[in-house]
Amino acid sequence: MxxxxxxxxxxxxxxxxxxxxxxxxxxxxxxxxxxxxxxxxxxxxxxxxxxxxxxxxxxxxxxxxxxxxxxxxxxxxxxxxxxxxxxxxxxxxxxxxxxxxxxxxxxxxxxxxxxxxxKFQVGFNRRFDHNFLRLREHVQQGTIGEPHIIKITSRDPNPPHLDYIRSSGGIYMDMMIHDFDMARYVSGSEVESIYAQGNVLINPAFRECGDVDTAIVTLRFENGALGVIDNSRQAVYGYDQRVEVFGSKGSVAVTNDHPNTAIISTAEGVMSDKPLHFFLERYEKAYELEVRMFIDSIIQDTPVTVNGYDGLQAERIAYAAKCSARLGRPVRMDEIYQITEA
Amino acid sequence: MxxxxxxxxxxxxxxxxxxxxxxxxxxxxxxxxxxxxxxxxxxxxxxxxxxxxxxxxxxxxxxxxxxxxxxxxxxxxxxxxxxxxxxxxxxxxxxxxxxxxxxxxxxxxxxxxxxxxxKFQVGFNRRFDHNFLRLREHVQQGTIGEPHIIKITSRDPNPPHLDYIRSSGGIYMDMMIHDFDMARYVSGSEVESIYAQGNVLINPAFRECGDVDTAIVTLRFENGALGVIDNSRQAVYGYDQRVEVFGSKGSVAVTNDHPNTAIISTAEGVMSDKPLHFFLERYEKAYELEVRMFIDSIIQDTPVTVNGYDGLQAERIAYAAKCSARLGRPVRMDEIYQITEA
Amino acid sequence: MxxxxxxxxxxxxxxxxxxxxxxxxxxxxxxxxxxxxxxxxxxxxxxxxxxxxxxxxxxxxxxxxxxxxxxxxxxxxxxxxxxxxxxxxxxxxxxxxxxxxxxxxxxxxxxxxxxxxxKFQVGFNRRFDHNFLRLREHVQQGTIGEPHIIKITSRDPNPPHLDYIRSSGGIYMDMMIHDFDMARYVSGSEVESIYAQGNVLINPAFRECGDVDTAIVTLRFENGALGVIDNSRQAVYGYDQRVEVFGSKGSVAVTNDHPNTAIISTAEGVMSDKPLHFFLERYEKAYELEVRMFIDSIIQDTPVTVNGYDGLQAERIAYAAKCSARLGRPVRMDEIYQITEA
Amino acid sequence: MxxxxxxxxxxxxxxxxxxxxxxxxxxxxxxxxxxxxxxxxxxxxxxxxxxxxxxxxxxxxxxxxxxxxxxxxxxxxxxxxxxxxxxxxxxxxxxxxxxxxxxxxxxxxxxxxxxxxxKFQVGFNRRFDHNFLRLREHVQQGTIGEPHIIKITSRDPNPPHLDYIRSSGGIYMDMMIHDFDMARYVSGSEVESIYAQGNVLINPAFRECGDVDTAIVTLRFENGALGVIDNSRQAVYGYDQRVEVFGSKGSVAVTNDHPNTAIISTAEGVMSDKPLHFFLERYEKAYELEVRMFIDSIIQDTPVTVNGYDGLQAERIAYAAKCSARLGRPVRMDEIYQITEA
Structure with a gap:
């Protein structure tokens, strides 16, 4: 084409x-x-x-x-x-x-x-972020050996409107789903089991919507690695998007981007500006790249970077997280596979 | 005196x-x-x-x-x-x-x-580390508002001898117990429940000792905050001791100390030296301070910084972690309190 | 319009x-x-x-x-x-x-x-760089008080072709002219005198072209501040563009941009990628902004950000630098003003 | 012995x-x-x-x-x-x-x-600082190739009493003499010529003492490298002691030490504590090491790290700087050698 x-x-x-x-x-x-x-x-x-x-x-x-x-x-x-x-x-x-x-x-x-x-591509734009691309490249090249621990921090600068929350599917399906995809992407492994717990710490209205605003999820991957994701709907200092992969030969960690490199030193201390505010700023180039790569896949008839199975698996993990949070116990992914096979 | x-x-x-x-x-x-x-x-x-x-x-x-x-x-x-x-x-x-x-x-x-x-003081030396002292000071001053998420990373540069492992009481009692104390110390709250999972990723000999070498534990605190601790017995880049407390008004994070500030920029990239190698280097001044403050408590008849109850609570959490890992489910601290009351 | x-x-x-x-x-x-x-x-x-x-x-x-x-x-x-x-x-x-x-x-x-x-605008694109804009904003807001010391580092990743060097006007007119403009821009003052010295340290061919490849220039500003600029035609680790303004109430410093935030920790040390390679990467957004602001000046009939006088002054300083390097002594800017008035 | x-x-x-x-x-x-x-x-x-x-x-x-x-x-x-x-x-x-x-x-x-x-050792304690030792090690190992540019920043947190200033010998002999020694130490070369200029920007009383409070000095080394030193008697954010050596294969730079690694992120920005306040804090370990190495030189009958010639050369450069500042022109070191031979 x-x-x-x-x-x-x-x-x-x-x-x-x-x-x-x-x-x-x-x-x-x-x-x-x-x-x-x-x-x-x-x-x-x-x-x-x-x-x-x-x-x-x-x-x-x-x-x-x-x-x-x-x-x-x-x-x-x-x-x-x-x-x-x-x-x-x-x-x-x-x-x-x-x-x-x-x-x-x-x-x-x-x-x-x-x-x-x-060609079918799902909009997991973070896979196209310059930081996460570089991190994954190092993991795949073996720079850090076998992955042992994966840590993902993902916090929004401020919560969405409650109307949005009500129909969002909840924090695990709406917000943490990006991190579930990231966990699969950087670990190079499927999730085996998951334990989720959340709490309402920012705004009681989340409770009324049947949702939480703060959550920590631990993951066990099929390759034996362990993982943890933390989410908050409100980081007052801006969009906080960090990933660390720790392995047998070392670690690779990526942190936030900043609007400039200025460092101010005064009698009060040393200061710099907050990270880029939110996803539009942080992932501007990633949005551009995901669309470009989708078009390239069509023109050159090559596989897409995020396919339908990736979309499905992220949803399955999000669903397992919801179950775990409700049941108050770890949930194995094969429990989810069986439910939907039934 | x-x-x-x-x-x-x-x-x-x-x-x-x-x-x-x-x-x-x-x-x-x-x-x-x-x-x-x-x-x-x-x-x-x-x-x-x-x-x-x-x-x-x-x-x-x-x-x-x-x-x-x-x-x-x-x-x-x-x-x-x-x-x-x-x-x-x-x-x-x-x-x-x-x-x-x-x-x-x-x-x-x-x-x-x-x-x-x-006077009775337990040797939780990390409470006296300049970084953790500063972090706790900020939490107590309210710089970051109410704590929502506590993240502790604690990785040793290399595993101890297997003889030591066998009689150590396991990773939760021997290694993570420091982090359990740190969790109480920086959160200003008791733990309510805990979920632990570990794996043997570094050396199969840990399995033979009935232990794991890598573990992630999530905590729920009585004040509603959520926490996570990750431990590894082998971080090839050196002793990795970081804590982050995230709250309603921001976050405070402390990371490792380094032997010098030298940054080398060459055609290959930008490089610096690894963090201080292990606890003797990292906590040299903390060991000095904990002893000094214990002596001061005796001379001035003031309360110690880490008392017997602190020692006991850390062990109770470690025990709960062991139970959680064995049972494969979260354990509430009141389950532990009841056992020992019986 | x-x-x-x-x-x-x-x-x-x-x-x-x-x-x-x-x-x-x-x-x-x-x-x-x-x-x-x-x-x-x-x-x-x-x-x-x-x-x-x-x-x-x-x-x-x-x-x-x-x-x-x-x-x-x-x-x-x-x-x-x-x-x-x-x-x-x-x-x-x-x-x-x-x-x-x-x-x-x-x-x-x-x-x-x-x-x-x-409207007449000179292509000093660096004035539109996000880092230098933020630095200047702090200077102008008085964050650092009265400026005392201005330090500018400006190094290219690799030298241009010798053909280019021959007709370039020399390092002061071709390369350091950007830094002379930056010095005026961030100090908020005119230059009073200048002392330049250079050397051929990278490639003897520069000597044959009557030029140098490495230079350090000190400036005295009319407001009393002192300044220094260092230039090299070859920084093997990439484009090095840093500015620091130190004053009575503190300092503001900006450093390079990097392609990502990845930090690799291994048994060898801690590593990250080199700064953005050269001016096309580093000043991509600055080129965009300088053009946009020029167009805006035309449409809204407002003053341009870099006018003809700015272009002229930078050349006068460059000329003074050439004179200083040749004469082996500091040159006062009024010497230059007199020459051209004659 | x-x-x-x-x-x-x-x-x-x-x-x-x-x-x-x-x-x-x-x-x-x-x-x-x-x-x-x-x-x-x-x-x-x-x-x-x-x-x-x-x-x-x-x-x-x-x-x-x-x-x-x-x-x-x-x-x-x-x-x-x-x-x-x-x-x-x-x-x-x-x-x-x-x-x-x-x-x-x-x-x-x-x-x-x-x-x-x-054995005769001069108290240039900074040679024993962990940062400068590491920097020099890299220069000597050839990590950065041939040195081209040496940059030294040295600023005190606050000025000494005027009584001290009056008998101090002036900024070049009293304060910058440390940096002259550092320049020789890290460049591995003698100074060939020097150009000094200073100004009174902090307190007019310095002028009354016949001194300046702010100075920038450029150096040309016998090996062709160029150098610059900037001094201020008052950096409100604390003791500022940085060195950078740039060469044919890259650069090595060391910056200040800090009392802790805590980073605070709030709605206002990202903050950390100021550098260690002054020489007693920054060079505590260096003072210890210089004395230990002096004793070791005596016991083992080995050469000292800073000998009488080093002390003399630093003074000669300081004297040349004073002359340059007074004469308003660069001074060659052989002018100084001749004066004292006469």
């Missing part, structure tokens, strides 16, 4: 981010952005960028023969049905995470995807 | 370290060092330092009326009986950690200690 | 960089790129980007009534004549540094520019 | 520091501390440490046959006469810096020292 024609479904923040990155790529064209509630603002946004088409109806859009690949950026509960339609229409698919909040639905959808001759 | 006369029981490495620090303090005198197996080498070592007395029999030594305070630096299984004798003789006691490996023994001994009118 | 139409003269590396940044800006259009030696490769490059016009003759191009602003990116010895033509044609001008290598020429050109009603 | 008996002349701060370090060394005994103005306070200080002798008369003290080595810690203007007496009495000598403030006096004294069969 020489060039790729893109249709985007969902004209919200993430749909627009992808659109702006796609626009700058050579050999790519955006056919249009479909959004049920886009209306005039989306039309104006598209017009300024020369994107000619902005329908409210996604269904016809998916079957548009001018489109080679669909970006699914609509609300999570619409993903599976859109994936099915896109598969039927033979389109390549870039789908935002999670694929769905219902594990059986995701499994079935991924089964259909795997039987189709299309 | 104007000056303090010290008797040391156990002339091994840690006994000698304490002796050398005590010697330099004003208003303190070392009466002697008792060691069943000290023999000529210990005699020579004492002679060079002007320490006049080095008996093989500890029992008479303890009741020596010239001695005000006893440092118990002998093997762990001798601690409780020595504590009892010292209590009876009315001596102040500095006891190396752990008090014992048998929780009931420790409880009884601490009960007796608490009823005697003596 | 609502939108700006740009003509670029010089289709080399820097001309193309500016073209690519200009293209992405809203309300800007590139009319064409003129280059005497552009030929088919430049034509192809323009075609791929939708730039419709790529003449070999710059003179007619400058007077093209469709063009509002000229970017002068051609060899240094063409700058002054192009500036004159652009001034006559009433175009705004963005001119790469240095304006010329002949101080009297630059003075006359800047005189003409200052009497015309146009 | 199996053991060394020490006599200290001068019971001020530095004399006491050396006494306390000497006391802890094996095979060394302090015979006494002579101080004209010591009186009862010094007597009490000595008594508490078991130092039996504290005469007010230094002359008889020097010729005391019980003493093997003399530490000269008295005011600078007494050094040369004490050195002569000690040389005549055949004692080894440890002399605080500078040897004297009169270059010809120092030259003659060093001539006499060099003809005697004694």
């Amino acid at each position: 020489d060039s790729v024609k893109i249709g985007i479904i969902g004209g919200g923040r993430i749909g627009k981010i992808h659109a702006d990155h796609v626009r700058r790529l050579p050999n790519v064209e955006i056919v249009g952005i479909a959004d049920l509630f886009g209306g005039e603002p989306l039309a104006a946004w598209c017009y300024e960028r020369g994107i000619p088409y902005y329908p409210s109806d996604g269904d016809n859009f998916i079957s548009n023969p001018d489109i080679d690949a669909i970006f699914i950026c609509s609300p999570t509960d619409t993903h599976v049905s859109l994936i099915r339609k896109a598969v039927k229409a033979g389109k390549h698919i870039f789908c935002e995470k999670p694929v769905s909040q219902l594990l059986l639905e995701t499994e079935k959808a991924m089964e259909e995807v795997s039987q189709a001759n299309i | 104007d000056s303090v006369k010290i008797g040391i029981i156990g002339g091994g490495r840690i006994g000698k370290i304490h002796a050398d620090h005590v010697r330099r303090l004003p208003n303190v005198e070392i009466v002697g060092i008792a060691d069943l197996f000290g023999g000529e080498p210990l005699a020579a070592w004492c002679y060079e330092r002007g320490i006049p007395y080095y008996p093989s029999d500890g029992d008479n030594f303890i009741s020596n009326p010239d001695i005000d305070a006893i440092f118990i630096c002998s093997p762990t299984d001798t601690h409780v009986s020595l504590i009892r004798k010292a209590v009876k003789a009315g001596k102040h006691i500095f006891c190396e950690k752990p008090v014992s490996q048998l929780l009931l023994e420790t409880e009884k001994a601490m009960e007796e200690v608490s009823q005697a009118n003596i | 609502d939108s700006v139409k740009i003509g670029i003269i010089g289709g080399g590396r820097i001309g193309k960089i500016h073209a690519d940044h200009v293209r992405r800006l809203p309300n800007v259009e590139i009319v064409g790129i003129a280059d005497l030696f552009g030929g088919e490769p430049l034509a192809a490059w323009c075609y791929e980007r939708g730039i419709p016009y790529y003449p070999s003759d710059g003179d007619n191009f400058i007077s093209n009534p469709d063009i509002d602003a000229i970017f002068i990116c051609s060899p240094t010895d063409t700058h002054v004549s192009l500036i004159r033509k652009a001034v006559k044609a009433g175009k705004h001008i963005f001119c790469e540094k240095p304006v010329s290598q002949l101080l009297l020429e630059t003075e006359k050109a800047m005189e003409e520019v200052s009497q015309a009603n146009i | 199996d053991s060394v008996k020490i006599g200290i002349i001068g019971g001020g701060r530095i004399g006491k520091i050396h006494a306390d370090h000497v006391r802890r060394l094996p095979n060394v005994e302090i015979v006494g501390i002579a101080d004209l103005f010591g009186g009862e306070p010094l007597a009490a200080w000595c008594y508490e440490r078991g130092i039996p002798y504290y005469p007010s008369d230094g002359d008889n003290f020097i010729s005391n046959p019980d003493i093997d080595a003399i530490f000269i810690c008295s005011p600078t203007d007494t050094h040369v006469s004490l050195i002569r007496k000690a040389v005549k009495a055949g004692k080894h000598i440890f002399c605080e810096k500078p040897v004297s403030q009169l270059l010809l006096e120092t030259e003659k004294a060093m001539e006499e020292v060099s003809q005697a069969n004694i």
Whole structure:
């Protein structure tokens, strides 16, 4: 394939981010952005960028023969049905995470995807971050030997609106799912068992939503390594995204990016600026790269970096975490596999 | 009390370290060092330092009326009986950690200690480290608000001899016990429940000793905070001792000390020296300070920094960790309290 | 002015960089790129980007009534004549540094520019670097009080071709001129006197070109502060661009940017990647910002960030440095002012 | 020689520091501390440490046959006469810096020292600092290739009393002399020429004392390398002691030590504590090491680390700096050599 024609479904923040990155790529064209509630603002946004088409109806859009690949950026509960339609229409698919909040639905959808001759990539953008790429490179090159301990810290600068929390699927499915994917990505191993515990320490409203705002999860990997992930919905000093892999020959650790390197020394102490504020700043280049690599996979017919199985496994771990937190005991991943096989 | 006369029981490495620090303090005198197996080498070592007395029999030594305070630096299984004798003789006691490996023994001994009118300090030297002192100061001053997440990393540069491992009481009682004390120290809260998992990743011989060499433990504190401790018996880059406390108003983190600040930049990359190698280097000043503060507590009749209850609680948490690892489930601290009350 | 139409003269590396940044800006259009030696490769490059016009003759191009602003990116010895033509044609001008290598020429050109009603910006891109912007902000806010010592380190990863060296004007005019501008920018003061010494330490061929490859220059500023700049044509570990301003209330220092935050700890030591390799990587965003701010100055009719006087002063200091190095003595800036007044 | 008996002349701060370090060394005994103005306070200080002798008369003290080595810690203007007496009495000598403030006096004294069969060490304590030792090791091992640029920053946290300033010999002789020694030490080369400029930016009283409080000096070394030293009498953030050596294969840089590694991240930014406050804190271990190595040189009859020639050369460079500052031009070291030969 020489060039790729893109249709985007969902004209919200993430749909627009992808659109702006796609626009700058050579050999790519955006056919249009479909959004049920886009209306005039989306039309104006598209017009300024020369994107000619902005329908409210996604269904016809998916079957548009001018489109080679669909970006699914609509609300999570619409993903599976859109994936099915896109598969039927033979389109390549870039789908935002999670694929769905219902594990059986995701499994079935991924089964259909795997039987189709299309590229399917899940939006785990952090895999494309310069820090995590370098960390994984070192792990894979054997710089640190066999991984023994994986530590992931992931904290947001401030909590989302409660409306969002209510429909988010909870901290494990909405927020920690990125870290579950990261754990698989950097350990090079599947998770064997998981123990999750959370608490409401920031805002009691989380409890009313049936959720927690702070959580620590420990993992045991099939290769024997142990892991831990900590999440908080509110780190007042900014977005905190760190990973450390410790192994038989040493460790590799990546920490946050900062807006500048300025260090101030005064009679009060030594000071510097906070880390980059949130995901838009921290992962700006990662968003660009994930889209570029997806397009490259289509054009060159090569495997994608994050496939449907990766999307499914992250959801399975998130589901196991939810079970563990509810049951108050460690949960083995084969318990989850059996449930869904039944 | 104007000056303090010290008797040391156990002339091994840690006994000698304490002796050398005590010697330099004003208003303190070392009466002697008792060691069943000290023999000529210990005699020579004492002679060079002007320490006049080095008996093989500890029992008479303890009741020596010239001695005000006893440092118990002998093997762990001798601690409780020595504590009892010292209590009876009315001596102040500095006891190396752990008090014992048998929780009931420790409880009884601490009960007796608490009823005697003596100072009793446990050798949790890390509380006196300049980094952890500064970290705790910030937590107590409220710099980071309410603690939400406590993270402790504690890795040795290389494993001890297997002979040591066999009688050590296992990783939770021998190594992680320091971190359990640190967890209580920096969180300002008791532990409510614990989940431990370990693995043998460094040397299969640990398995034969019934032990693990790598472990991750999660904690829930009574104040609601969550914690995690990771231990490894072998960090090839040196002693790794870091603590982070994250809270409602920010975080405070301390990392390792280094032998120098030199940074080398070449065509290959940017390099610096490894952290200080092991506990003798890292905690040199902490060992000095813990002894000094113990002597100060005696002279000024003020409370010690690490008392018998602190020693007992750390052992209880270690015991809970062992139970959790064996049972494969989280263990509540009140389960431990009930067992020993029964 | 609502939108700006740009003509670029010089289709080399820097001309193309500016073209690519200009293209992405809203309300800007590139009319064409003129280059005497552009030929088919430049034509192809323009075609791929939708730039419709790529003449070999710059003179007619400058007077093209469709063009509002000229970017002068051609060899240094063409700058002054192009500036004159652009001034006559009433175009705004963005001119790469240095304006010329002949101080009297630059003075006359800047005189003409200052009497015309146009925006004129010199390409001192480093003023737009996120680190130096933050540093200067702190100096201006008074964070560090009155500046006392200004230290600038500026080292290239590898020397340019000797052909380039021969016509470069020498290290002070070609390379350190950026640092002279930085010195004025961050000190908030004019230079009063200068002492320069250089040496040939990297490659004897520099001597044959009448140049040096390593130099240290000290400055005395009119506000009493002292400064030092060190330059090397070859830092094997990458582009080294650091500034420190020390003052009565403290210091602010900025150091290099790195491609990632990964830190590797092994038995050999602690390692990280080298700084960003060279100016294209380090100043990527600064190049973007300098162009954007120039366009903004035109559209909003506000002063530019680096004007003709700034360009002239940097050249005067560079000339004083050359004189100092030749004479082997400090040179006062008023010596330079008098020469050119004569 | 199996053991060394020490006599200290001068019971001020530095004399006491050396006494306390000497006391802890094996095979060394302090015979006494002579101080004209010591009186009862010094007597009490000595008594508490078991130092039996504290005469007010230094002359008889020097010729005391019980003493093997003399530490000269008295005011600078007494050094040369004490050195002569000690040389005549055949004692080894440890002399605080500078040897004297009169270059010809120092030259003659060093001539006499060099003809005697004694150890003579100058108190350039910074050579024994863990950071500078590591830096020099790298330079000598060739890690950074041939040195091209040497940068030394040396700033005090606050200025000394004006009384001290008046008799100090000025910033170059009193403060920067340490850095001149460091320059020779880390470059492995003699200085060829020097250009000094200073200013009064902190306190006008320095001007009244005929001194400056801020200075930048550039050096050219005989091996072709260039150097720069900056000094300030007042860095409000603490003692600032950094060195960087840049060469053909890279750079090695050492920076300050800090009291702890704590990093605080809050909504305001990222903060840490200031560097160690002043020389007593920063060079505590260096003072200990310089004394130990001096004693080792005596016992093992090996060369000292800082000999009389090192002391003399540092003074010559300081004198050249003073001349340069007064004359307003660079001064060649052979100008200084000729003056004193005349």
